[in-house]
Amino acid sequence: MRTEWSGAKRLVVKIGSSLLVDSIRGTLKAAWLASLADDIAALRKADKEIIVVSSGAIALGRNALKLPKGALKLEDSQAAAAVGQIDLAHAYEDAFRARGIVAAQVLLTLGDTEERKRYLNARNTMTTLLKLGAVPVVNENDTVATSEIRYGDNDRLAARVASMMSADCLVLLSDVDGFYTAPPSTCADARRLDEVRDITPAIEAMAGDAGSELSRGGMVTKIEAAKIAVSGGTHMVIASGKVRNPLAALAQGSRCTWFLAHSDPVAARKRWIAGTLEPKGAVVVDTGAAVALASGKSLLPAGVTRVEGSFERGDAVVIRNGEGIEIGRGLAAYDHSEARRIIGRKSGELQEILGYRGDPELIHRDDMALQRKG
Ligand code: GLU
16 A cells, blocks of 8 residues: 555545446446445545546436536536535435434535635635544535636646545546546546646646536645645645546556645645745734744733734734844734734733634744744
8 A cells, every 4th residue: 555545644536427427327336326326435544635527417407407418607617516515415414414414515616715815714614524523525516606706627626625624535537537638438548647746847847627517626626635735745646436436446556647746734834835925914922922923822802912014814924023033934913903902911811802712822823934943
């Protein structure tokens, strides 16, 4: 068993429409879903955290609405998603409940994974769900997502979810068993790669459009997904879901292609916070807080003496010590005006000051990158 699989603690599993929905009848493949749920139950028993990203809403809904075969107009696919998402959620709920697992429906749009304030909200909710032992079942909120603001394919959505959640491994289950040097349907000498260490222009050029009728994502979106995943420190694997118990099969070494990340999700996230984001302000911390941060603690409002600049919740801010030296950066859990009201105050006082129960930290340690000493 590969260490990328056996060592993964948090996994995102993306299910393509063609696996879950019968293309002729437009109905759910319940026996296949049951076998997937068995695999997920086994992984949960092994103490792994699982997030499912499932397609299938449009494929299910178009049947119920008797929409014509072939490409749908945007408004028809939105209508189909509204209908099909109900069936999809019920299907997961039933399959999971039968195995003692609580399913949670999470519908996201592009903005939820890209705008930092909404990103923090989505991340917090999903973290809470995992902590409570539920399995989030994520899909794009197709009904409200118009063409400019939608992913349109769940490969990239799943990759964004994986990096947002600092997952160790992203599994794309689809109707192909890996990444090929050329489209296998048209090229007799197409070869499946076992692993891809770097997504080079040559690899990108190999991604023909291998999309099937039901799923939006061909190889091009899978490569896009791989880029998002590996830069977030998440390994990604493309494997066939056309077998029963596809995750057990993968664990036993079924054919697949691994895209390897070069760092772990925590390091990648810290690099992103430290290097990629433009800071919108700063917080000055007292000596006690500086010591606490160095020992791996979160930044509490009580340890902050000053707030500079104007930032929104989720923006990056510089953390400075009393001498004005930058000691790190982090994502603010409050906007600048709320931050100004709560600094110097104890966590227990925050609710009264703010009028709602917010985060106890001003910057959570997972959202913080400290500068290396020396
Ligand atoms: N979100 C779409 C659905 O649930 C699927 C997109 C895709 O196939 O990647 O129907």
